[in-house]
Amino acid sequence: MTDRRDFFKSTALLGACVLAPGLDLQVRPRPRARSPKARMTLTYKPFTATLRHVFTIAMSSRTTTPEMLTEIAYDGVVGYGEASMPPYLGETQESCAAFLAKVDLGKYAHPFELETILADVDAIAPGNSAAKAAVDIALHDLVGRLMGQPWYNIWGFNPTKAPYTSFTIGIDTPDVVRKKVQEAAEYKVLKVKLGRENDHEMIETIRSVTDKPLTADANQGWKDRQKALDEIAWLKEKNVVVVEQPFSKETPLADFAWLTERSPLPIIADESCQRLQDVKKLYGAVTGVNIKLMKSTGMREAHKMLVLARSLGMKVMLGCMTETSCAISAASHLAPMVDWADLDGALLISNDPFVGTTVVDGKVTVSTTPGIGVAKRA
Amino acid sequence: MTDRRDFFKSTALLGACVLAPGLDLQVRPRPRARSPKARMTLTYKPFTATLRHVFTIAMSSRTTTPEMLTEIAYDGVVGYGEASMPPYLGETQESCAAFLAKVDLGKYAHPFELETILADVDAIAPGNSAAKAAVDIALHDLVGRLMGQPWYNIWGFNPTKAPYTSFTIGIDTPDVVRKKVQEAAEYKVLKVKLGRENDHEMIETIRSVTDKPLTADANQGWKDRQKALDEIAWLKEKNVVVVEQPFSKETPLADFAWLTERSPLPIIADESCQRLQDVKKLYGAVTGVNIKLMKSTGMREAHKMLVLARSLGMKVMLGCMTETSCAISAASHLAPMVDWADLDGALLISNDPFVGTTVVDGKVTVSTTPGIGVAKRA
Numbered sequence: 001m002t003d004r005r006d007f008f009k010s011t012a013l014l015g016a017c018v019l020a021p022g023l024d025l026q027v028r029p030r031p032r033a034r035s036p037k038a039r040m041t042l043t044y045k046p047f048t049a050t051l052r053h054v055f056t057i058a059m060s061s062r063t064t065t066p067e068m069l070t071e072i073a074y075d076g077v078v079g080y081g082e083a084s085m086p087p088y089l090g091e092t093q094e095s096c097a098a099f100l101a102k103v104d105l106g107k108y109a110h111p112f113e114l115e116t117i118l119a120d121v122d123a124i125a126p127g128n129s130a131a132k133a134a135v136d137i138a139l140h141d142l143v144g145r146l147m148g149q150p151w152y153n154i155w156g157f158n159p160t161k162a163p164y165t166s167f168t169i170g171i172d173t174p175d176v177v178r179k180k181v182q183e184a185a186e187y188k189v190l191k192v193k194l195g196r197e198n199d200h201e202m203i204e205t206i207r208s209v210t211d212k213p214l215t216a217d218a219n220q221g222w223k224d225r226q227k228a229l230d231e232i233a234w235l236k237e238k239n240v241v242v243v244e245q246p247f248s249k250e251t252p253l254a255d256f257a258w259l260t261e262r263s264p265l266p267i268i269a270d271e272s273c274q275r276l277q278d279v280k281k282l283y284g285a286v287t288g289v290n291i292k293l294m295k296s297t298g299m300r301e302a303h304k305m306l307v308l309a310r311s312l313g314m315k316v317m318l319g320c321m322t323e324t325s326c327a328i329s330a331a332s333h334l335a336p337m338v339d340w341a342d343l344d345g346a347l348l349i350s351n352d353p354f355v356g357t358t359v360v361d362g363k364v365t366v367s368t369t370p371g372i373g374v375a376k377r378a
Numbered sequence: 379m380t381d382r383r384d385f386f387k388s389t390a391l392l393g394a395c396v397l398a399p400g401l402d403l404q405v406r407p408r409p410r411a412r413s414p415k416a417r418m419t420l421t422y423k424p425f426t427a428t429l430r431h432v433f434t435i436a437m438s439s440r441t442t443t444p445e446m447l448t449e450i451a452y453d454g455v456v457g458y459g460e461a462s463m464p465p466y467l468g469e470t471q472e473s474c475a476a477f478l479a480k481v482d483l484g485k486y487a488h489p490f491e492l493e494t495i496l497a498d499v500d501a502i503a504p505g506n507s508a509a510k511a512a513v514d515i516a517l518h519d520l521v522g523r524l525m526g527q528p529w530y531n532i533w534g535f536n537p538t539k540a541p542y543t544s545f546t547i548g549i550d551t552p553d554v555v556r557k558k559v560q561e562a563a564e565y566k567v568l569k570v571k572l573g574r575e576n577d578h579e580m581i582e583t584i585r586s587v588t589d590k591p592l593t594a595d596a597n598q599g600w601k602d603r604q605k606a607l608d609e610i611a612w613l614k615e616k617n618v619v620v621v622e623q624p625f626s627k628e629t630p631l632a633d634f635a636w637l638t639e640r641s642p643l644p645i646i647a648d649e650s651c652q653r654l655q656d657v658k659k660l661y662g663a664v665t666g667v668n669i670k671l672m673k674s675t676g677m678r679e680a681h682k683m684l685v686l687a688r689s690l691g692m693k694v695m696l697g698c699m700t701e702t703s704c705a706i707s708a709a710s711h712l713a714p715m716v717d718w719a720d721l722d723g724a725l726l727i728s729n730d731p732f733v734g735t736t737v738v739d740g741k742v743t744v745s746t747t748p749g750i751g752v753a754k755r756a
Binding site for chain 1: 490491492493494521525526527531532533534535536539654655657658678682685686689690714715
């Protein structure tokens with residue numbers, strides 16, 4: 001075996017591929033052996049995503065999202081990653097840079113050992129979930145490129161099974177809301193942010209122009225569980241199909257369980273569900289969880305959350321922050337396995353530096369190129 | 379993008395690989411495009427594994443194990459699989475052949491979509507877990523070969539973290555037991571099958587020749603929970619480190635929980651834990667689970683069981699039937715993530731048709747070749 005591998009190495013380094021003889025026809029020739037001294041290097045630079053519309057949720061409004069773009073280079077191949085850091089979540093470009101400065105990927109012989117590398121990165125400091133995701137995504141992109149495979153293949157998923165994505169209609173005046181709904185003609189499912197005084201007005205305004213199914217995100221905005229239940233009954237009449245995060249994440253799980261047991265609509269935990277251990281905690285209290293790479297520390301833990309939630313019979317929504325096509329593409333490889341996709345993040349920004357997963361007729365459409373399936377926009 | 383892919387396809391079909399220009403240096407060239415009309419074909423043939431020693435557990439003795447060897451061919455590449463069917467588990471070469479005859483892989487465009495394909499195979503009929511594993515393993519081998527990657531890379535595990543494997547010392551007379559222990563000099567951990575009248579004699583006999591740590595498998599042999607607890611206390615004094623399946627799988631989970639709560643040793647469910655849903659059921663009742671490919675229907679569900687068990691904080695043992703190096707190699711790619719490996723199945727047979735994962739100085743040593751890492755013995 002060693003002889004054959006040496007043979008590969010020497011011929012492959014010349015840039016040529018050969019079909020192996022005899023039994024080894026069973027094995028696809030590897031395109032090119034790695035240089036024995038290849039090491040990973042991580043680089044990063046701040047980026048400010050510009051939003052197409054002022055973005056308003058229950059607690060804040062803003063026109064930009066601070067980001068960090070990462071690259072991990074290894075033996076002539078580069079993987080791309082991203083941290084999206086909406087200000088209310090606590091991470092900043094400064095905290096992200098400080099975290100990334102502590103990440104030493106040079107000590108690993110190769111990038112394939114994701115379990116160990118990402119456990120090490122996670123152990124550098126608590127929190128910093130977007131910064132950790134920026135490493136995780138770039139590593140996944142790198143590994144997929146080195147394997148010549150998109151991640152849906154590595155995970156064994158059929159990308160054509162990805163669902164429609166919802167498209168968020170931000171809180172605004174009725175005139176603007178109607179305009180936004182009309183602009184969203186391509187999308188088959190619309191998402192509404194609730195938790196303010198004008199919730200009914202929002203829904204009625206949307207219903208004045210479309211009967212598309214809606215998903216509702218209360219973003220922790222409701223306080224009283226009976227009022228929440230009454231509200232959900234009203235929402236169901238308006239063809240809302242699922243409700244996200246009714247209460248504050250500090251609300252006792254028993255209140256979530258009370259509501260979930262009685263609710264005619266599925267209740268999905270978003271802010272309450274950050275990482276893998278939260279899925280376990282939320283089991284029995286909610287119908288399902290919203291998995292986002294910027295909360296989960298990236299693709300590897302998101303995949304574990306998916307497996308755990310499915311094993312426990314929980315529903316799964318796949319969400320995002322406002323982020324570029326880099327992180328959206330990374331998340332989209334999980335989309336074939338989820339009940340609801342909410343991957344409109346890159347559609348909301350006007351200066352996306354990447355092309356990758358797109359939305360075609362409202363459906364999440366994953367790029368077939370290796371890695372997370374992105375390229376830098378020309 | 380389309381142009382570039384066509385370029386790849388045409389040059390790659392000539393058997394040559396090129397490094398893509400510009401941005402596409404980011405992507406390893408694919409060795410060879412698939413023939414557009416390639417389809418998978420499954421073939422299988424019965425095989426009888428001959429045991430080196432008469433194999434005795436709590437309920438039976440035997441000298442051979444009926445098997446089925448599978449191959450899945452796709453576009454000139456072949457993946458190997460195996461069903462091992464110890465008679466007391468209920469599957470036979472006949473039932474396996476009848477099941478495999480119903481598996482139509484020709485309808486899938488390619489083998490990468492493991493989630494869908496294996497869900498379809500699982501839905502053909504209930505049970506038949508070894509027959510299903512024979513399809514799953516061959517598919518995994520095929521996919522890994524097509525990707526040019528061993529499964530530990532695809533799963534992101536470091537193969538050097540695989541633990542020592544235990545080596546089973548079958549129930550026998552003291553003279554034979556001593557001889558078997560001496561023959562097992564290479565192994566750092568020995569496994570003892572208990573649940574008979576002569577349990578103490580077995581342990582004392584082994585202790586007369588070695589102080590290596592022991593794992594104990596009661597194989598459902600114990601009836602009384604207080605007696606089991608007393609026995610475990612005695613076993614702990616004899617440097618037994620873990621106990622498998624104390625009670626019948628029909629025993630109420632409350633009895634397992636009672637024992638686990640009080641036991642000074644971890645309690646692992648084996649016969650009680652067949653598939654993914656059993657891990658969920660056993661959570662809280664046992665310390666951990668023994669995952670075997672012939673129970674789990676193969677590698678994909680075994681990997682999910684590993685993720686689920688780890689997410690729930692449960693311990694994991696990786697086990698096997700008496701089987702060839704094919705199924706043992708397949709299982710071994712999970713070994714870096716488990717607490718105890720019990721992968722001596724191929725060491726117990728004298729007519730192994732495969733070479734693959736081996737045991738070196740007692741440690742599970744995974745082959746670095748693509749797929750599950752096996753080749754047919756010359």
